[in-house]
Amino acid sequence: MSCSDESKDDFYVAYSSTPLEVVIPENFPEIQYDLDNNNITQEAFELGKMLFYEGKLSANNAIPCAFCHEQAFAFTHHGHNLSHGVNGGIGFRNAQPIQNMAFQMEFMWDGAASHLDLQPIIPITSALEMGETLSNVITKLKNDASYQYAFARAFENGEINSENMLKALSQFMVMMVSSNSKYDKYVRGEDDILLSDLELNGKNVFEQKCAGCHSTDLFTDHSYRNNGLPINPMLNDKGRFNVLEDPNDLYKFRVPSLRNVEVTFPYMHDGRFSTLEAVLNFYDSGMIDNGNVDDSLLREDGSYGISLTENEKESIIAFLKTLTDYEFLHDERFSEF
Ligand code: HEC
Numbered sequence: 001m002s003c004s005d006e007s008k009d010d011f012y013v014a015y016s017s018t019p020l021e022v023v024i025p026e027n028f029p030e031i032q033y034d035l036d037n038n039n040i041t042q043e044a045f046e047l048g049k050m051l052f053y054e055g056k057l058s059a060n061n062a063i064p065c066a067f068c069h070e071q072a073f074a075f076t077h078h079g080h081n082l083s084h085g086v087n088g089g090i091g092f093r094n095a096q097p098i099q100n101m102a103f104q105m106e107f108m109w110d111g112a113a114s115h116l117d118l119q120p121i122i123p124i125t126s127a128l129e130m131g132e133t134l135s136n137v138i139t140k141l142k143n144d145a146s147y148q149y150a151f152a153r154a155f156e157n158g159e160i161n162s163e164n165m166l167k168a169l170s171q172f173m174v175m176m177v178s179s180n181s182k183y184d185k186y187v188r189g190e191d192d193i194l195l196s197d198l199e200l201n202g203k204n205v206f207e208q209k210c211a212g213c214h215s216t217d218l219f220t221d222h223s224y225r226n227n228g229l230p231i232n233p234m235l236n237d238k239g240r241f242n243v244l245e246d247p248n249d250l251y252k253f254r255v256p257s258l259r260n261v262e263v264t265f266p267y268m269h270d271g272r273f274s275t276l277e278a279v280l281n282f283y284d285s286g287m288i289d290n291g292n293v294d295d296s297l298l299r300e301d302g303s304y305g306i307s308l309t310e311n312e313k314e315s316i317i318a319f320l321k322t323l324t325d326y327e328f329l330h331d332e333r334f335s336e337f
Pocket residue numbers: 052057063064065066067068069083084085086091093094095096097098101106107108109110119120123124128129130169173
């Protein structure tokens with residue numbers, strides 16, 4: 001079975017489409033991914049999982065998606081402020097978590113990808129990440145008996161091509177819904193879960209001071225904002241500006257979801273803060289006027305920031321920790337083995 005073109009003669013694999021249901025939590029905003037265009041099935045989901053953990057998607061066959069997206073850390077790159085990929089090349093951004101992708105319309109810190117099915121082309125072909133071409137990836141998969149089998153099972157036309165590969169990766173990511181944190185169970189009134197006084201106080205402060213941007217139960221309004229971070233002169237990452245080259249977008253980044261934020265450190269697009277304490281100290285007293293800071297962050301005294309007492313910081317952190325979803329971080333459906 002070394003040559004792909006003979007594969008169909010070598011064995012017959014029945015196409016099969018066992019439907020899988022995407023969890024749509026009652027406390028979440030509407031799903032954005034068009035499921036009608038890519039019906040989720042057990043077979044394609046499993047293929048997507050194989051691909052997510054597959055080094056062959058990279059030039060040196062050693063950097064799978066999961067290299068930078070580790071489950072225990074809500075699929076972020078643990079211990080790296082900037083992710084590195086093939087040949088040790090250092091990227092210029094902190095890896096984002098992969099969770100609740102079906103509820104998002106744009107992807108990456110600057111929204112450079114506008115469809116989940118197209119997003120993986122960026123890391124696969126980026127010289128600093130996986131450094132491969134789509135056609136080389138497809139050739140490698142065609143020469144691999146386990147993929148000949150898995151594609152034939154997952155897709156009616158059975159073809160090993162980019163479209164099917166990207167659809168399968170999306171199916172895996174669409175299924176990755178994180179919605180069973182302590183907070184979720186509390187708001188949905190499940191299992192008699194209560195929040196402590198400190199956590200409840202944190203929730204109140206968060207709603208007053210943070211939810212203007214980190215809104216809804218996804219904890220993001222999906223907008224691009226400039227939250228007053230000092231510009232890193234080494235990287236000079238202009239954020240959303242890079243996509244549309246609109247001067248109004250300078251240094252704006254997508255408001256990140258704060259789900260599982262306890263384990264997704266380091267924080268911000270360049271991973272500059274390693275703790276939540278450091279993030280809150282920044283909001284309270286580290287913001288600078290970099291020329292385009294969000295109006296809502298202007299204080300009465302003319303400085304930028306969100307004033308927080310020590311007690312408020314402690315409460316917010318306790319609240320943010322209620323967003324950790326241990327079931328998701330250990331869910332075997334998404335694990336390599
Ligand atoms: C070398 C590290 C690396 C590898 C390998 C990698 N990623 Fe990423 N991923 C990142 C970084 C860094 C970002 C943020 C990039 C940006 O904003 O420019 C990201 C962002 C994403 C996002 C956007 C999440 C969001 O909230 O918008 C998705 C989806 C994603 N990656 C999926 C994948 C898939 C699928 C693969 C494999 C085909 C992959 N990644 C391989 C580092 C990596």
